[in-house]
Amino acid sequence: KTLYKGSGGGASEAGLKIDALYGLRWGTLEVRFHDSGGSDHWQGVPKMPKGSLLLRDLGYFKVGDFQTVAQAESFFLSRLMHHVNVYLDAEGKQEMDLLSHLAAMAENEIQSLKVYIGQKHLFEVRLILQKVPQAVAEHKRHKLKTDKQNKRKNLSGRRLELCCANCYITNIPEEMVADSQIMVLYSLRWIIEILFKAWKSIDGLKEKMNRMKPHRFMCMLYAHMIAALMDTKLVHFFKIESWNLFGFKISELKAFKVLKPFKGQWWKALREADPQLIELILIDIADTFMRLAGKRKYSQREQYCDFYICVKSQT
Structure with missing residues (x-):
């Protein structure tokens, strides 16, 4: 059974597209799944x-x-x-x-x-x-x-x-x-492209998957997306906090890579609902971000796709 139809022709018969709506100021994310054969489409206007x-x-x-x-x-x-x-x-x-x-x-x-x-x-x-x-x-x-x-x-x-x-x-x-x-303002849309790149190359959201039963596929899909969304929310939070407190810019791709080794501890702390352990891990993540996830020095190209031109405060 094909859950999501592909483009046909030279492409695969099965394919999935992920639509993402990213609230840049609030760090909110909404994702929807649909056939890859159709055009990108988001039904209606989101609440704003x-x-x-x-x-x-x-x-x-x-x-x-x-x-x-x-x-x-x-x-x-x-x-x-x-x-x-x-x-x-x-x-x-x-x-x-x-x-x-x-x-x-x-x-x-x-x-x-x-x-x-x-x-x-x-x-x-x-x-x-x-x-x-x-x-x-x-x-x-x-x-x-x-x-x-x-x-x-x-x-x-x-x-x-x-x-x-x-x-x-x-x-x-x-x-x-x-x-x-x-x-310059429109170039902020590329933040979505950066997120998808991070989800695929770092969070393990695969571009190609082997044939499997529908229920197994959906379980894997939702598991990957939940993990990716949690990582995205963390990165968004620390980007704003580091900027507001220290004027320090964090690179999304570097941050996702830095976050990867912490996943085992992070999910363990969440499962156990241990406030002290969660706080310790977040402090460790913040410190590592400041040391290893800094954005490159300013250049002429930085005026494009710069998250910080419109986000001034944490919400």
Whole structure:
């Protein structure tokens, strides 16, 4: 019996996708499982306090969800889906020629426009365009072709042409976040990629598994995910505490590696519900993080995917 269907074609007949929703400020995590054959999809909008920001990848692009977020007086930020029509007026009479507009832009130029997207009911958004260098555009096209050929899907010419730019949509006012900072803000989404890398390479969440009975598979899956989520919560806690108390930045991947030798003691302490043992282990973990899990020294690239630009306090 196949619990989760794969992509078919050259890929496996069985496959599982894990969706993760990460509350960056609060350290909350929600995961969902579904077939790998379908597109990434998160049903509806998560519960968010007023004024929160929802960052989404293209796999979760849904105009209706963005409208819901805006109506709840919160904010969203996403890349623009290649097939979405963009209009310059609220009535949808003047469609924007996005490719022509990008062709007239210089390399590394950034522009921001008020536009409208949607089908039946057009929705006003702020469109931020960043023209990338030719070498970057070619790299994006190559990566896109390689990925899609593996899944035996066709690529439209428009999608390949749009690789010449980074296109974002948001409802964040320009006076709140400048155009040049939108890319920095969106790069925080890569924290999810780092988490998945840690879960697979360090926590043992395997990319490939042997055939087994459904109940055994589900037990293994839930056991791995519970352990991974516990580790993630610990790392998140110590990242904020070390920053608030000492101005010390912790690397996620280093922290997960450092945490691995403590797992036996940690789970033993939790099973026995021994407060003193738990406290001793946490102190030991904190000390080891400070010695071995420090983030590299500041460089120009650190402005991207930097957890600390938006998290100021523990909650």
